[in-house]
Amino acid sequence: MIRKDFGDVRGNDIFPYISRCTLDIMGATAMDQKFDSQRKKDTPYLRDVSKTCEIIQFRAVRPWLWPDFIFHLTLTGQKFKSLMTTLHNFTDSVIKKRKTMSPVLDNDTASGSVDEIYWHGKRRLAFLDLLLTAQQNPENNLTDADIREEVDTFMFEGHDTTSASLGWTTYLLGRHPQYQVKVHEELDRIFKGDKRRAVTTKDLSEMKYLEMCIKEALRLFPSVPYFSRKISTDLVLDETHTIPAGSNVVITLMPMHRNPTTFPDPETYLPDRFLSENAAKRHPMAYIPFSAGPRNCIGQKFALMEEKVILANLFRNFKVEALDSLDKITVMTEVVTRPKNGFRVRLIER
């Protein structure tokens, strides 16, 4: 969707293009639906997600707005409620549309296992079909609201986090031509100059350097800047410090990923940190952009594959120049780490 003449001397913000692309991918892969947002002028869903994140952050740092009954009395609370309605209407429409197409509504297949539907049904089995199939079994006790919640999580987690990571990787490579050249060399080796052919699974496994560049961008700018856990048992840190059971603990990734003991010269973008011999020297919990433990990100492998496909297509075709130095980029750590004013880039056809 990016034209050859993208970005003049003043550059163009590439971020909205990336967001629309990842939203379309989530629609196609998880919901098997064509959102076509890359062809549309305006994407209200993306706009509303962004406003919702702003409000969540606004509320998070104002404890007096935490009780629902107070928050909902404020103008911001009312705005939030109306945004929620719009976002839910969108996901409801996605579910409704799929229900009318879904193989689970077909009597021949409704009693079959997911595998049977996949193998015998003509339509591709999307994540949403798994939910709709599971709903057919009364033992699962899955309501429409439960399904909507899962679809909301997937739609949001699936596109916003990935577009942030793609944006930062593109930006950082655009600021570090010495690493971008290596990405170009790797892609040229894999595709032998072919700028059009589809990316295969084998190609993905060969994009080792590109993967290191993505991981290093996720270290400096983790898409999910923090997450929290409720401690279920006392957590003894040392002889004098214990976090009592029931406490909420917030894990903030930026300071963790920039700990100079684990990552020397922490502010510098150095993809080689992720050479396997270097990564092996670090504690496994020193770098956790996808969280860790039983509630970690279930989409991490998918995200890396998706990013490699998109970046391979971008860097196979273009040299990227990012026009603003890092001190000119205002980093917003809302629900997702994003640039306040996007990433101005210039693309030069290769």
Ligand code: HEM
């Ligand atoms: C670079 C991209 C991504 C990053 C950095 C990322 C990061 C994360 C993190 C940190 C969490 C855990 C939050 C917590 O512990 O509270 C999470 C959860 C989750 N992610 Fe991702 N994510 C990415 C892409 C994706 C994609 C593409 C999908 C879907 C295909 C996805 C689906 C989910 C889901 C469903 C959860 C909730 C899991 C649960 O609660 O058990 N994520 N993600």
